[in-house]
Amino acid sequence: MNELLSGPVILKLIMPASIISATLRFKGDHMLDARFVRENIDVLKSALGKRGATADLSGFAALEEDRLRLLKEAEELRNKRNVVSEEIGKLKRQGQSADQLVSDMKTVADRIKEIDETLRGIEEQTSNFLLNIPNIPHGSVPEGKDENDNTETRRWGTPREFDFTALNHWDIAEALDIIDFERGAKITGARFAVMKGMGARLERALMNFMLDLNTSKGFKEIFPPILVNRESMTGTGQLPKFAEELFRTVDPEFYLIPTAEVPVTNIHRNEILGEDQLPVYYTAYTPCFRREAGSHGKDVRGLIRQHQFNKVELVKFVKPEDSYNELESLTAAAEDILQKLGLPYRTVLLCTGDMGFSSAKTYDIEVWLPGQQRYREISSCSNFEDFQARRANIRFKREGKKGTEFVHTLNGSGLAIGRTLVAILENYQQKDGTVVIPEVLRSYMGAELIKN
RNA sequence: GGAGGGGUGGCUGAGCGGUUGAAAGCGGCGGUCUUGAAAACCGUUGUGGGGGUGACUCCACCCAGGGUUCGAAUCCCUGCCCCUCCGCCA
Structure with a gap:
């Protein structure tokens, strides 16, 4: 140090x-x-x-x-x-x-x-x-200490009224035998789960649905390495400051990615892009691995907080003057997924104190969970401006201009698959314990209903 | 895992201790020519940083990091990556 x-x-x-x-x-x-x-x-x-x-x-x-x-x-x-x-x-x-x-x-x-x-x-x-110095917040970011100072930007959908007591997803899932927390703990440990039958199928369906929707909007599909080196982790800002959040291998020393943002943003590390190449849009499905250090006692039950989870990510490389418009359209792309799934959500603008280390401005999208009677984060969309680009040395060259500039990088979940699955189970549950499959997923699921 | 061969500018490819930031060709850009285009010819063509109003000038970079030397793209060491052959393997 x-x-x-x-x-x-x-x-x-x-x-x-x-x-x-x-x-x-x-x-x-x-x-x-x-x-x-x-x-x-x-x-x-x-x-x-x-x-x-x-x-x-x-x-x-x-x-x-x-x-x-x-x-x-x-x-x-x-x-x-x-x-x-x-x-x-x-x-x-x-x-x-x-x-x-x-x-x-x-x-x-x-x-x-x-x-x-x-x-x-x-x-x-x-x-x-x-x-070790964090990014500076954008002028439009509200000053504040913690999540209580975040401001709600908009809401979509109306939480459903239940004529029975809405269950938690783990109760629904265990009854349907589609998620096995006991076996997950046996195989590995706490915060690991086994998906089974229609649960596993739903996980796969969501992955495909999201990738198909994202690619239809011009995001290029990427399937990157999920073990990365130290330079990549430094480039996006996880290292050196947040090593305790990461899993790593010993020999050779690699890191398990906590998000696809890491390998996908680092695709262009140490590169100079042509102006005509921008903007670059990528979408990637990957598993994600997080130590969740310091979150003992939080979300100990269920699928909300796991050491391993699946996520589809959206990543953009853009010109500086475009990055705030790009943040809006990135957030809209993530919201569109929830709309197509018919899941009520709200979008929240994070305050200075609640933002991530590398971000200049972040919107969190929170989905309604009837089992918890509250909105829970399901996506986080950020503009990093040139913070990551400086660390990772990602530049572009303007047509006819001398020299190079740093690009702006953005990313957002589109979406966290495990939490989406949770939201579907809780929002689409029925009195008899079955779960209705959202319209847009039926072709992927080959069914309309999850039942035991 | 064993045995070899390599990594040079946008690309191909010379250079293997001293006017080499780097020959040559291709590509790109500008020009001449042309009704226009092609061809031909001429010129030009990396990145980052320091200094100067400026003409300009200095430093660094030939995969990366060390070392040898007055001097390194060139020699030595380490790492990474690529290729060929053998073995093994999903």
Whole structure:
């Protein structure tokens, strides 16, 4: 851990995405960040105050100053070395002695090596600092502490009136013998379940229905690796800060993805896209794996919170000026799935305190669950602006313009399959314990009713 | 798992210690020619960063990371990826 971040320093703070740098791998990318910090130190301080958070910003700035000074010195020395070395080459070809110059350059080379080593240490610290700073919220995001300060944007559908007591999905599922929590726990452990018969079929039907609907809207279907390396996890922001949320393999070290966002966004890591390629729309089904550390006692029963679940994801790479419109249409695409399934939901705009680390603006879509008599998150649609693009170095080039820019990345669940299944069981349950299959799924299910 | 061979600019492909950021060809862009197009010819054509009002100039990058050297695309080490053959295997 780096010194700036250790001790009592609180890391939650707001800082413009433009200073979030990619990692050390991309040499030279820190200059822009240093300049930004120098010129915006007051802006940053007030942003921190507003959040009631602190970080050693001045320590960071001082470190940056050192870094720039050393970098300049090293560059000058390199220039000298290049010029003199060429001279040495000339002399040698003419058969003349160059011993004095050679020994001079030996000291220069030593000094360069010395500076480089110091620089490496400093860069490790600054990079670590930057990687642990969250994205800055968009201006349209309400300020707030937690989920209680979120604002409801809209509602769709009317929760059904039951003339009997609506059951929880686990009661429905166990009666129908389509989900087996006991066996899931035996095979693996808590928060794992076995889907059986029409339950397994429904899981598969939802996956296909969602992918078919998404691809019909121009999202290209992707089936990515579900084990990824450290660089990919860093690119989308899961690492280094949220390692405790991830499952990982030991030898070789890979990470199990917590969402398809990771492999799909990283498809274009370290790439420069052509302007004519944008926007890029992807949709992907994958299993997702989450440790759910710190959620002991929450949703212990049922399918709501599992260590492994299935999800269909929507991912976009867009031009900066389009990203907020794209967020609206992305959210609409996710909502459309619920509408076609006839599931009542509401859409919520997350406040500053409830948003994810990498996001600049997030809509959560919450589906109505009669068993719990409340709305539960079933999709989360976010605009990351250039936060992920900086970390993952995803750029594009405008036609006829010099240089490159970072793309904006977005993603959203379209949708979480397990929770959709829960919503169907609870919303479509009948007094006799059977469950009506929503119209749009019947061709996938080969049935109209789930019964025992 | 065993034995070899490779990774160079948008692509093909030279270079294997010193005017090589990189030959040549193809492609792209601009121009000449043409009624227009093709062909031909001429020119141009990577990314990031620093400095300068500017002409311009400096640094880094030939898979990645270390090392040797006054000097590395070129030599050494490690990793990653690709190809061929053998073995094994869903």
